[in-house]
Amino acid sequence: MDTNLITRLSYLSPKTQVRESPIHGRGLFATANIAKGEVVAVKGGHIITREEVRDVNARLGPVEIQIGDDLFIAPVRDEEREPSMLYSNHSCDPNLGLRGEITFVAMRDIRGSEELTHDWAMTDDDDSSTKCSCGSRNCRGTLTGKDWQRPELQKRYAGYFSAYLAEKIAQ
Numbered sequence: 001m002d003t004n005l006i007t008r009l010s011y012l013s014p015k016t017q018v019r020e021s022p023i024h025g026r027g028l029f030a031t032a033n034i035a036k037g038e039v040v041a042v043k044g045g046h047i048i049t050r051e052e053v054r055d056v057n058a059r060l061g062p063v064e065i066q067i068g069d070d071l072f073i074a075p076v077r078d079e080e081r082e083p084s085m086l087y088s089n090h091s092c093d094p095n096l097g098l099r100g101e102i103t104f105v106a107m108r109d110i111r112g113s114e115e116l117t118h119d120w121a122m123t124d125d126d127d128s129s130t131k132c133s134c135g136s137r138n139c140r141g142t143l144t145g146k147d148w149q150r151p152e153l154q155k156r157y158a159g160y161f162s163a164y165l166a167e168k169i170a171q
Helices: 050-060 078-084 151-156 163-170
Strands: 016-020 026-030 039-042 046-049 065-068 071-074 096-099 103-106 115-118 129-131 142-144
Touching: 039 096, 046 050, 050 071, 050 078, 065 163, 096 115
Parallel strands: none
Antiparallel strands: 016 026, 026 115, 039 103, 046 071, 065 071, 096 103, 129 142
């Protein structure tokens, strides 16, 4: 399939640009001021199961966002990878949160040139563990797929968790 025929699967605000990141690989950066509550990105792709995401990640790398206990949104073919990526790296001091399952909004006013980041605790519920390299003053050092259960993060990110995690927190 001609990759030129693949349209962008995810939305990135025209106030953003992907470039090299000091956190990890490429990152998403503001190119103009972004107001609190403004939509910055919307993840696109296919809805796949936990079983399917293992195959996708083996082939394409970590490209998914969890949207339910056993549901994820992700590209499924090589040519869909780049058009689906948001390039919002993890930070323990993020400036983006979620509205719903796949819409990323500014949690505060953001200056042009800032890297746009979110905390994986806002979306992930799994048994993973990884070393953090965000370098923020709030860095947890190690990230787990259960960080959403931490009371201090629930308080800090209230209103910005994905809808499925917000429902778990409310229960």
